[in-house]
Amino acid sequence: MLRIYSTGRRFDLIKCCLRKYCQGKPGIESTQMTPSTASASVNGDSVKIPLRTLTKMDRFALIVTRTMKPHEIPLEASQAVIAKAQDKRRILINLGLFAFTIIGSIIAIISGKRLRKKGGYTLEDRNKERYQKARDRDAKAKNAS
Numbered sequence: 001m002l003r004i005y006s007t008g009r010r011f012d013l014i015k016c017c018l019r020k021y022c023q024g025k026p027g028i029e030s031t032q033m034t035p036s037t038a039s040a041s042v043n044g045d046s047v048k049i050p051l052r053t054l055t056k057m058d059r060f061a062l063i064v065t066r067t068m069k070p071h072e073i074p075l076e077a078s079q080a081v082i083a084k085a086q087d088k089r090r091i092l093i094n095l096g097l098f099a100f101t102i103i104g105s106i107i108a109i110i111s112g113k114r115l116r117k118k119g120g121y122t123l124e125d126r127n128k129e130r131y132q133k134a135r136d137r138d139a140k141a142k143n144a145s
Contacts, residue, residue: 049078050078050079051076051077052077052078052079052082053075053076054073054074054075054076054077054082058077058082058086059073061082061085061088061089062077062081062082064089064092065085065089065092067084067085067088068085
């Protein structure tokens with residue numbers, strides 16, 4: 001640990017930082033601090049961690065991300081635990097969307113190839129007809145002018 005000497009008194013840098021940053025955010029009022037707030041003892045000083053009441057979506061995120069087991073979920077949890085579960089949930093949703101996109105692309109490619117083998121009307125044929133009609137309209141407009 002880093003020790004700073006100032007006017008004959010020893011200050012522990014970590015203890016100073018803990019006092020400064022762990023006393024709670026200015027936006028948290030004393031009414032938001034419930035009696036069930038977690039307390040941690042650091043060198044005899046108690047640090048209060050504000051808890052947040054869980055919503056149904058928070059509970060779902062905690063269960064799906066396996067942050068907590070369903071029978072272990074309390075009525076309140078710390079912001080860090082909830083944030084961790086929500087981050088994991090966001091990552092899982094993004095990975096699911098990525099997999100869905102890849103699978104959908106593969107299905108579209110396979111169905112297009114099957115349609116082409118059967119001699120059906122593909123998107124390529126549709127685009128060729130559309131561009132041909134556009135060229136014909138442009139040619140008629142030039143001839144009419």
